[in-house]
Amino acid sequence: MKRGRKCVEEIGEFPLIERIRKILPAAGDKDLLVDIGDDTAVIKLDDRRAMLLTCDIQVEGSHFRFEHITPYQLGRRSMAVNLSDIGAMGGKPTWALVSLGLPAGFPVKGYDRLFEGMRDELQPHGARIVGGNLARTRDFLVVDITLLGEADLPGVLTRGGARAGDRIFVTGTLGASGAGFQVLSAFGKRFPARYKELVKRHLSPTPRVDLGRRIAHAGIATAMIDLSDGVAGDLYHVCTRSGVGAEIHEDRLPLPERIGEVAETSGRSVIDLALHSGEDYELLFTVPPRVPAETVQSVFGESGVPVTEIGSIVERGGGYSLVDARGNRSPLKPAGWDHFRGTETGREVGRS
């Protein structure tokens, strides 16, 4: 095959996904509740239950490096990012399939650790690996996991339900994973101990599966997504799917400790790290005006996970903006970590 003309990397992930949507026949199946384009596909099983389907492919060199992560951590992390997608729909994880592309020279011990990590990440959720496939690659590891889940009907939360007037909440803090990544890039595995928590948040994220289900069951949210690309990128997915705009307040962003130091040494602003660095695997959800803030807080109850209101959904024509502490409004770039390109992109709205 000739490898000339327009290439995939010139186009980027989301336009490539859009091409698939055009190639596939229009979904005519009434059981297909959510098609390509959300965190997971949703298939109606019966009147009360839906099946959730998600997958995530991770490539050595693009998504992880063994200089930074152990095979056990990688196993947990690869499973965690899938669990996070199921959690973002309000679902319960059930079954996993694991496909590996293994390079020559990959140690059997590392292979075992990888599966132990996956197992340990799944086990608290009562989920299990039930199949998979092994292949050889030339020189790097590929981990592709498909995770199934189940959700009650109604109650599945998608990216598409946000309405003008809804308030925007996020769990945990923003930018911790990105800051941890900066620490690892700067110092390698022997980073200063004070950054331990940030690095942990990067290497061993905690998917918010139980919280996702609580939010869905409580009926307090209109839309939900997990933060894999950075809040500015992920909220933009919600806006696109919901046909709305949004504004978020700079001074309300929940920041992790020591992010300021890391921002300084890495030459980026704290706000930039919080908005545009990905892989926090926290949840973002939108709450209609009729639901009081105390109700939202009560859902989080004894979870120990903070929840913060960071802004609100506006009409589509109201734009996509960041409001600073003085009330000045600037356009919010819907740019985040592009897992496909392996870079943080400065994609402009609609440029693709």
Place this chain on the structure above:
Amino acid sequence: MKRGRKCVEEIGEFPLIERIRKILPAAGDKDLLVDIGDDTAVIKLDDRRAMLLTCDIQVEGSHFRFEHITPYQLGRRSMAVNLSDIGAMGGKPTWALVSLGLPAGFPVKGYDRLFEGMRDELQPHGARIVGGNLARTRDFLVVDITLLGEADLPGVLTRGGARAGDRIFVTGTLGASGAGFQVLSAFGKRFPARYKELVKRHLSPTPRVDLGRRIAHAGIATAMIDLSDGVAGDLYHVCTRSGVGAEIHEDRLPLPERIGEVAETSGRSVIDLALHSGEDYELLFTVPPRVPAETVQSVFGESGVPVTEIGSIVERGGGYSLVDARGNRSPLKPAGWDHFRGTETGREVGRS
């Protein structure tokens, strides 16, 4: 991570799968009807229905080369090998997830063709792509497909049901794909026209999905598997899982036209190609003595696909053997195409 000590390629595919089985907790879930180790996992949905789950990862250079196959053909083929797994359980394909690792320079046109091929292969079965994930690789394409299916309960056929006395049947012919691969290796894309059918069988296999369901619904079979590793390797999987032995008759193997010529020029015997070259994606199934041969034939009815009795299942102690035209018996090597190693192996029973 240190890449010393024992490496995955020293161990091979099936022992690696065995390690996963040991790492995972014992399956306690009553809904998990078939766990790791068969073509697909089987999960009970309700009293009448089961869900089937399979996946297949294909790596450029190991599983396919663009010197031989077009992106459209690759799309069809990658989906076909998954359809074949669903067919082998007697199931109906439903939903697919596609993960791609795309190398830099991969043309957008080829990307489109790949998905068009997948779509066209799924469409006759009423199945559909509902999700997936895109990533970048350094220099080769990775295609990983997860395919779901549904089957009626009871009626799912696994590798584990064969009993001594059962007769062994296969659909279609054996060795056509392997012979087609030899033709492509020798001549490249400009092979002599007389080998067109063999090459087609290699590049564009037809998964026996409808036949698989007919066999399952007719209740004539005790075990079934699709032929991906070569009949000698795949029948061995059935024997291992069922705790039995088998013998097959050399002169009963259904051979494709022109395989003799190809065997001669490639320096291999016809029988070797028929037994040990993989990727025919035909079905092998075992039929208990009480079912007359005419009943088996009648299931195939107007399908136009030949079905051939090639041998029989024997007691475990009866060995695993090949019987030649004179009645001489020799050990049948359970060796076939090792998709993991990317070679045809001469693995001995129990050596691993």
